[in-house]
Amino acid sequence: MDYREMTKYLILAATLLLAACGENPVQVLPTDSLEASRIKFFNFGVNAPGVNFYAGNVKMTAILSATGSEATTGVTYGSVGNGGAYSQIAPGNYTLTGKIAATTDKDLAIASIPTAIADGKLYSLYLSGFYNTTTKSSDGFVVEDAYSPQIDYSAAQVRLVHAIANANALTLYRRPSADTTAAWVVIGGPVSYKGAGTFTDVPMGVYDLAARYTDSTTSKIVRTGVTLSGGRVYTIGARGDITITSTTATNRPFLDNTTNR
The missing domain is CATH 2.60.40.1120 (Carboxypeptidase-like, regulatory domain)
Structure with missing residues (x-):
């Protein structure tokens, strides 16, 4: 193959490569900003079952089992969800709930706390007091984590x-x-x-x-x-x-x- 023929094939290959890339050959990554508001979730309700925490219908915490599926243990008494890390949450009004993670009474809310989340602020939710096994309910409250930056x-x-x-x-x-x-x-x-x-x-x-x-x-x-x-x-x-x-x-x-x- 002489020089001119090789050049022709190189030009053809380059043309096909550019065509395959389309009009946007560089991948455009998402640029949406992360939510500035954050929240932690604690299960401090004495005798309370393990729970998953929700903001409205959005699940905010869950535990992964050894098989890769969601565990039925949830956030147990004395524990904090998501390994103690804050979770992002958009500003707004929510009903924050702790729902039973076990198979029995699965997703039954044992506490519901109406909460207003302000932009850029940090919060912690606590299940508290004593779990009532008859009503299947626990106390709960939210506090702002207003420490100095x-x-x-x-x-x-x-x-x-x-x-x-x-x-x-x-x-x-x-x-x-x-x-x-x-x-x-x-x-x-x-x-x-x-x-x-x-x-x-x-x-x-x-x-x-x-x-x-x-x-x-x-x-x-x-x-x-x-x-x-x-x-x-x-x-x-x-x-x-x-x-x-x-x-x-x-x-x-x-x-x-x-x-x-």
């Missing part, structure tokens, strides 16, 4: 969320971990059931945390050895049954620690 690497931002139905208002305290002679220092103010405290700066470190009634010096709940890293934001969630004294019971009063940032 400023990052201080010498301190953490910490707040308390109160999800214990049979407990009075609680105040969160801290002291250096394992230092039983150190004074307890208050973090924020009293928080009532279904309430959230203000995010408060705490110097980075390892602490014992305690929750007390506002008129008492006795700690109702204690959690030891909690690391608070600089620049991070934490929610300490009080859950369980305040009357339980066992240190191992699933429904004992407990201080959950979840990272917001």
Whole structure:
């Protein structure tokens, strides 16, 4: 094959290639922006079944089984959906629900919380209180996660969320971990059931945390050895049954620690 014949074939091949690409040879990727609003989902309803959380008819959480299908466990008591990560949600008015994930009573809503989601804000939903096995219902509430966007690497931002139905208002305290002679220092103010405290700066470190009634010096709940890293934001969630004294019971009063940032 001489040079002129080779050139002819190369031109033909290039023409066919361009024709195959059409008018838009470069793939155009979606450019829609991500939703700026976010929400987390917690199942803190004592004795509540595992649930999937919904915003209207849109499923916001689900658990993948080992076989690749959706598991029937859902978000179980004491857990947070989607591995603790925030889920995108468009601004608007919603009925947020927790629906039973198990085969029995599948998709039965045990809590429905009407909620207005504002653009660019962060939220957390909590199933709370005690699950009623007769009515198959649980309490629930939503709080805004209004922490400062400023990052201080010498301190953490910490707040308390109160999800214990049979407990009075609680105040969160801290002291250096394992230092039983150190004074307890208050973090924020009293928080009532279904309430959230203000995010408060705490110097980075390892602490014992305690929750007390506002008129008492006795700690109702204690959690030891909690690391608070600089620049991070934490929610300490009080859950369980305040009357339980066992240190191992699933429904004992407990201080959950979840990272917001």
